Amino acid sequence: MEKTLDPAISVPAAAPRASREQFRASDDKVMLRLARDLTKDIADANPSIYWPDMLLSAGIGYAAMAGAILVSSVPMAIALGLISALALYRALMFIHELTHIHRNALPGFRLAWNVLVGIPMLVPSYMYEGVHTIHHKRTQYGTIEDPEYLPLALMKPWSLPLFVLVALLAPVAFLLRCAILLPLGAAIPPIRRLTWERFSALSINPDFRRRPPEGEMKGRVFWQEFGGFVWSWALIGSVFAFGWRPLLIALAIVSFTAVLNQLRTLVAHLWENEGEPMTVTAQFLDSVNVPPPGFAAELWAPVGLRYHALHHLMPSMPYHALPEAHRRLKGELGNASTYDGANHPGMLHLVGRIARSTMAVR
Incomplete structure (x- = not known):
């Protein structure tokens, strides 16, 4: 259904392109x-x-991963591995939706996702639930309390490649966490506390410390951790049954998905906040949309994540509705609006912008 602008609202037809600094103290209402x-x-x-x-x-x-393991042709294995990585990356990104959709909106979806994706990938949903929502709190976004924010644009140039390349180690880190740290923590409380505070969340802020789970989250954490423990040792045990090749190929595929996600994270924001609280509009302009045309963003920012700035305006909007929401807002507000200030052409443009910013750091 086509929407029209409320006649009571006036929108400047040719206002200068808005900047985040204009909205530090007030919002674009x-x-x-x-x-x-x-x-x-x-x-x-x-x-x-x-x-x-x-x-x-x-x-x-999973089918492409199995093919990559079973085929003898190296080029075919690489092609199937790439397909597997992109498909599993898309499936994995539904963890973002699980943190925002209403608890009664999709009965059984969280359980199914954890059984089919979260636990097999050793990234169960509790690693995002209760953490990502802090990133959306107005008073905590971009501050030291935000688990998903680092002022990358204000850091040294070497921090950007390090930020991306460290993701290569993520699958091994997840495997060791589930197979070693979880059972040790069950017997040794200090290890349990350390593992929970430092290694139970998908966060990028090294100063973030996670609080203990409460309420129904305690039950979720228990069964998801138990599932991760069992699966991690099944993976380790597979080496004795099938050799190293299947596990190494699987780890390589998951490493690629981790690097791809880290690249997406690198360009999800402009990372220009120095720790002070921001208005909703300032947070929006510090975030990034990469709208059509162009299909590439749908591969590296799937499940609505190419509309990350719009998501910060409407966190509970389902991913499949974001393209239409973008079309309506863009149509009403135009090319010289505050809304257009968060729209960017692509990953290379954004990486270049952030890299140039780091080079100006003394």
């Missing part, structure tokens, strides 16, 4: 109001989209 009013009819999660997308992505990913 017109944009915030439109984001709410123009998208009310598309705000519900659609099970007929979520379930097939997640299941098909996981199925293709």
